Amino acid sequence: MATEVVQAEVVARGKDSSQLIQVLLELQRRKRWLSEADLMTVSAELDVPLTQVYHIATFYKAFSLVPKGEHTIAVCLGTACQVRNAPRLLDRVIETFGVKPGQTSSDMRFSLETVNCLGCCALGPVMNIDGTYYSKPSTEELERLAAAE
Ligand code: FES
Numbered sequence: 001m002a003t004e005v006v007q008a009e010v011v012a013r014g015k016d017s018s019q020l021i022q023v024l025l026e027l028q029r030r031k032r033w034l035s036e037a038d039l040m041t042v043s044a045e046l047d048v049p050l051t052q053v054y055h056i057a058t059f060y061k062a063f064s065l066v067p068k069g070e071h072t073i074a075v076c077l078g079t080a081c082q083v084r085n086a087p088r089l090l091d092r093v094i095e096t097f098g099v100k101p102g103q104t105s106s107d108m109r110f111s112l113e114t115v116n117c118l119g120c121c122a123l124g125p126v127m128n129i130d131g132t133y134y135s136k137p138s139t140e141e142l143e144r145l146a147a148a149e
Pocket of ligand 1: 077078119
C-alpha cells in the first residue's frame, strides 16, 4: 500500500494518536495485512513510538504482519468438533484448498487458520469462510467452495 494511502488514513482520523487501533484496523481491512513500511508510516504520522505500534499490531489477532489471502478459512478443532472428526475435515480442507494451517495459498486466494471454537458446537465439525459457517461440509461442497470466485 502506498505511503500516501497510509498517510491519508491517518489524516482522516485527525492525526490523533488515540486512533492508532482504528487506523491499523482500516489498513488491515483494505490491504489484508500490515507491512513494516505501513507500521513505520503510522508511527511517524501519529507520532507514536514504533515499539508501541508493533505491540498493538502483534497483540491483536485481527492484525497480520504477513500477506493474507483474499478469503480466510477457519476450521474448528475444539473439543466438540474434535470428537466429530474435525481433524479429518482439516485434512480435506488442506487438500482441497491447497493451503496449510497458518499459511496462505500460493495464489493468495485462501488463508487457513484453526480455532478452538466457533460457537456452534452442536453443528460440528464446523468451518467458516469469511464468516459464513459450514457444518459437516461434504467433499463436493468443499470443492465447490474452492472453485468459487
Ligand atoms: S468446538 Fe467447534 S464450534 Fe465449538
